Amino acid sequence: MMRRSPRPSITRLITRRLILVAGLLMVAQVILVAMHYGWDGKRLGVRVAANEAERIADHVSTGPDGRPVLALPEEHVERYLHHRGAYAFRVIDAGGAEIAAMNSGLFPVPLPDPAAAPDLFWRVVPGPEGETRVLVQRFDRVAPGLLVAIAIAADPDRLAWAALLHEVIDHVAIPMVPLALLLLAVNVYAVRSSLHPLARSAREAATLDARRGGLRLSIGGDLPREVHALVSAVNAALGRADEVLRFQRDFTANVAHELRTPLAVLLLQLDEIGGPAAEAAKRDIQAMARLVDQLLRVAQIEGMSADPPDEVDLAEVGRAIIQQLAPLALDQGREVEFRDEGAAIILGHRDAIAGAVRNLVDNALRATPMGSVVTVSAGPGPVIEVSDQGPGIDPAMREDLFSRFAQGDTRTKGSAGLGLAIVAKTMEIHDGSVTVTTDHPGGGTRFRLTFPDPIGPEMRS
């Protein structure tokens, strides 16, 4: 069921939440950064102009005559060529001479004297078409007394946004993403490793066979408290299931006594009476006793699964059944035989298996003609077969042959039908299977009981 509708793992749930929290934190950080610049337009303006000044200063070098020279690459020039009314720059050397300039008409104010200029000069000058921002920065590191002036009257290249993005990457993404990833990795590891005992208990529980009693999940010392509580609760439930099975078994024994004793009284009473009517009634009582036996057996098999399985020698079971039923078969003018073809020793409930085989032999004796043989053969391997020389079973009937009280042909009437249900139930508690085949058209039915996990024929000695 679990497999059909995949559920997210706890690791995944936690990871997902951590990613969400990290994402929210980053958004908050971005908002903080944006607010930081938004409240104070000057900061972003200075940042944008300073970036631009930096870019230009980077291309200033000392010329052959010892004076600074600007060699601005093509892509830098384009901005000033395309937006003549928006961006302007001037580069001035220590002596106040202009080395290079573009759109210098945009500068609304005179520039400070290079000798007396501060490291950074910033001014916002209101004009008829909006404000013009002017920045003058000293670049003593490029050339002593070198000034780069930038004027920005408008921002069609969205330099402000680029600067903001740059800030976000610098102050949010670079410090936070590795930290978030590290946290995620540590969390996944921590969650996985602390869920390990739970996964182990779950694997153990999955292999438990609920039809078998006396089973518990192991409570190891390393189980965390929460998992321990779950495992203990599961074990308590298994214990209650065992109690139910035990009760059922005791109940069955009591019912057996309550039903069989009055039948015994009736039978002996009819013995006293005698006569053909009494004989007929006796036959009815015997049939009823058989039905009681089988009903009890169905209930018993369920109860039996509460006991731990024992080693069962299938050859010994087959031989014992034949030994037990041979006189009955001879009374009915039939024969029985046993063949050991290297049967295995299996783990199971001897009583239930013997009951199933006995039911099959009972049915086979009824189906096989006078003078013919019913064969029980054990092996090879964890297999026991009962075959007769009767008319066989219609393939259409075989399907529901094993459902309780299935009434198909003459073979599945009355107690025989219940008998097959017992066989099916027995194989179910053993995780085995039962198949029925007909050897050739119109004859010979073969019931084959196959058990799992043989201990192996080599252990038979």
Add this chain to the structure above:
Amino acid sequence: MRVLLVEDNERLSSLMRDGLARGGFTVDVFGRLEDAESAVDTVDYDLILLDLGLPDGDGMDWLKRFRRRSRDVPVLVVTARGGLTDRVAGLDTGADDYLVKPFEMDELLARCRAILRRPGASLSTVLATGNVTLDTTSRQVAVAGSQIDAPRRETDLLEVLLRRSGQVVPRAVLEERLYGFDDEVTPNALEAHVSRLRRRLSDAAADVSVHTVRGVGYLLRSTPLP
């Protein structure tokens, strides 16, 4: 033959007592283990018929205690518990046979007689099925009253089969009884003895036959009337 019957269902115990009395047994009936306990201390019974679910305890437990006192009295458990495991447990505890309710009087009588025929019981040493008899002391075999000669091995074979007449005797049991440690046993030795015994019995017009149950053993029973 004095029989102790321990059964708490009064109707059943009185019917069983009447039937057993007609079969020639003298029967004492008790419905409680306590009373049965004091009865076995004062009377030497030839056979005990024991129900398991009794008002003052479990018959199986009582049987265990009784057997610990090394009593040689045969016990036939007559019970409503019909599982094979119950049977095996019963026989392990020291019961000589196990009869599940309901049963017919004839079967009860046959089981009682069969138990009393077994070694250790103080019944006559003549075993009989149909018109065949075997005196276990003098080793004389007779069919319809007239004596026939049979070699030692065939007589031994017949004895084992007669003691368990009507039941399958496993090969292993027969081989163990018939052949000593030093005997060279060929795989077909038992078959050869059985077939010679069969011929001898049919030559003497015996109304019993030895059936082969392939893969298990042999069974001797009266030939049903045609």
